[in-house]
Amino acid sequence: xxxxxxxxxxxxxxxxxxxxxxxxxxxxxxxxxxxxxxxxxxxxxxxxxxxxxxxxxxxxxxxxxxxxxxxxxxxxxxxxxxxxxxxxxxxxxxxxxxxxxxxxxxxxxxxxxxxxxxxxxxxxxxxxxxxxxxxxxxxxxxxxxxxxxxxxxxxxxxxxxxxxxxxxxxxxxxxxxxxxxxxxxxxxxxxxxxxxxxxxxxxxxxxxxxxxxxxxxxxxxxxxxxxxxxxxxxxxxx
Amino acid sequence: xxxxxxxxxxxxxxxxxxxxxxxxxxxxxxxxxxxxxxxxxxxxxxxxxxxxxxxxxxxxxxxxxxxxxxxxxxxxxxxxxxxxxxxxxxxxxxxxxxxxxxxxxxxxxxxxxxxxxxxxxxxxxxxxxxxxxxxxxxxxxxxxxxxxxxxxxxxxxxxxxxxxxxxxxxxxxxxxxxxxxxxxxxxxxxxxxxxxxxxxxxxxxxxxxxxxxxxxxxxxxxxxxxxxxxxxxxxxxx
DNA sequence: CATACGATGACAGTTTCTGTCATGGATTCA
DNA sequence: TGAATCCATGACAGAAACTGTCATCGTATG
Numbered sequence: 001x002x003x004x005x006x007x008x009x010x011x012x013x014x015x016x017x018x019x020x021x022x023x024x025x026x027x028x029x030x031x032x033x034x035x036x037x038x039x040x041x042x043x044x045x046x047x048x049x050x051x052x053x054x055x056x057x058x059x060x061x062x063x064x065x066x067x068x069x070x071x072x073x074x075x076x077x078x079x080x081x082x083x084x085x086x087x088x089x090x091x092x093x094x095x096x097x098x099x100x101x102x103x104x105x106x107x108x109x110x111x112x113x114x115x116x117x118x119x120x121x122x123x124x125x126x127x128x129x130x131x132x133x134x135x136x137x138x139x140x141x142x143x144x145x146x147x148x149x150x151x152x153x154x155x156x157x158x159x160x161x162x163x164x165x166x167x168x169x170x171x172x173x174x175x176x177x178x179x180x181x182x183x184x185x186x187x188x189x190x191x192x193x194x195x196x197x198x199x200x201x202x203x204x205x206x207x208x209x210x211x212x213x214x215x216x217x218x219x220x221x222x223x224x225x226x227x228x229x230x231x232x233x234x235x236x237x238x
Numbered sequence: 239x240x241x242x243x244x245x246x247x248x249x250x251x252x253x254x255x256x257x258x259x260x261x262x263x264x265x266x267x268x269x270x271x272x273x274x275x276x277x278x279x280x281x282x283x284x285x286x287x288x289x290x291x292x293x294x295x296x297x298x299x300x301x302x303x304x305x306x307x308x309x310x311x312x313x314x315x316x317x318x319x320x321x322x323x324x325x326x327x328x329x330x331x332x333x334x335x336x337x338x339x340x341x342x343x344x345x346x347x348x349x350x351x352x353x354x355x356x357x358x359x360x361x362x363x364x365x366x367x368x369x370x371x372x373x374x375x376x377x378x379x380x381x382x383x384x385x386x387x388x389x390x391x392x393x394x395x396x397x398x399x400x401x402x403x404x405x406x407x408x409x410x411x412x413x414x415x416x417x418x419x420x421x422x423x424x425x426x427x428x429x430x431x432x433x434x435x436x437x438x439x440x441x442x443x444x445x446x447x448x449x450x451x452x453x454x455x456x457x458x459x460x461x462x463x464x465x466x467x468x469x470x471x472x473x474x475x476x
Numbered sequence: 477c478a479t480a481c482g483a484t485g486a487c488a489g490t491t492t493c494t495g496t497c498a499t500g501g502a503t504t505c506a
Numbered sequence: 507t508g509a510a511t512c513c514a515t516g517a518c519a520g521a522a523a524c525t526g527t528c529a530t531c532g533t534a535t536g
Contacts, residue, residue, distance in 0.1 A: 016492070026516050031493060048286040049524030050490040254523070264485045269524065287493030288521040480535075492523080504511075
């Protein structure tokens with residue numbers, strides 16, 4: 001039983017089956033020991049269903065927070081941005097605080113969150129001269145892209161390239177490159193079948209519409225997407 | 239969905255099957271609505287296994303986050319800074335998320351936190367030319383001030399004013415003015431008995447030391463501290 | 477009027493958890 | 507020593523909470 005406690009302290013989240021195998025006892029015994037540990041006052045959280053498991057809840061806290069996915073992402077982004085800009089007071093706490101926030105999310109959301117965070121790339125802030133002609137997309141317009149990323153669906157829009165030629169595009173969004181104040185959508189152009197970058201201020205606001213026919217499988221995409229260095233080079237090259 | 243909430247409030251513990259029968263919908267729908275209610279912030283405890291069920295847990299949350307004061311302040315700052323800089327994806331959620339974070343704190347802590355947040359004033363980012371000669375204090379050095387604010391104790395340090403004259407100062411810290419990349423400590427100079435501003439890059443790193451003899455009572459100070467507008471004017475004037 | 481979309485239902489399957497019974501070793505007692 | 511008892515464990519069976527996926531159907535929507 002004490003071995004169980006030690007094992008739980010060691011690993012974060014596991015299934016009862018795994019623990020039973022590790023201790024080479026039956027699952028029934030593990031459940032019995034879990035009941036004993038709980039009786040002893042330990043807090044062991046349990047999630048039913050596929051992907052579930054048990055984990056030791058270290059220390060109950062006076063601070064209880066329930067955050068939605070979007071809220072955590074938003075805070076994550078903010079912390080990330082500010083970290084790049086300048087060192088802030090208590091900035092050491094930002095890392096640990098965010099880690100706790102991520103850990104606090106309900107299990108099925110956690111994976112989703114990590115995937116979501118991974119597709120937003122925050123670059124260094126641009127120089128003052130560039131910032132003047134701001135190209136940050138409008139809130140409402142941005143909402144369409146937020147939904148596309150959250151729900152993994154495709155997008156259609158009219159695009160004006162750097163030569164002034166307009167075309168209708170059909171993309172599968174892969175990532176967002178934020179290089180204030182310029183925003184880029186990293187995506188696969190479905191018609192041309194190759195990865196492209198689109199400056200968001202060159203996308204026609206009126207005709208942008210989600211296209212659920214193409215659902216991005218981010219797990220697959222991750223294997224194909226060039227690493228951030230290459231995207232960055234692309235961004236720099238224009 | 240609202241009927242589900244009402245029903246859960248009505249009865250103590252039920253099974254999903256019962257609820258589904260009562261509302262004459264499928265269990266799948268009940269689970270879907272449960273997920274929605276949870277996302278909305280409701281805390282619904284669930285017990286697997288025979289004799290189990292679901293119940294509305296008033297107040298007790300399965301997702302417990304232990305955030306230290308410093309962690310919350312850090313996140314608060316980050317969100318605040320990024321909000322000023324540029325609009326971010328999911329930025330709408332930042333407000334609600336922060337509200338939840340602040341609201342989640344235990345009562346005695348909450349007041350403390352608000353006081354702490356109020357003493358950090360974040361100005362607009364400086365122009366690129368100024369940013370070059372960065373004056374952001376080093377992490378370790380900053381730690382001394384962090385502690386001073388958290389624990390409300392005084393500080394002693396050597397200061398070099400704009401005319402190059404060095405002097406030993408003894409202050410009661412009131413606030414922090416962050417105008418990237420320049421940092422100021424707003425404080426009361428105990429020897430001179432009047433409010434002063436100190437550029438942090440002009441404070442001698444070596445001789446800065448906390449002085450617990452003077453414990454600041456922020457509640458009293460707040461009544462004396464000039465409003466932010468005046469501090470800003472002071473900062474601009476040099 | 478066709479089309480898309482949102483809500484629902486019908487599975488199938490995963491995981492936690494309880495109840496029950498059988499087994500087998502250790503302890504205790506006559 | 508032998509028998510009775512107790513206890514830990516394991517092997518089921520089954521309940522209940524969950525997730526994922528697909529089909530369906532009514533309703534907006536263009």
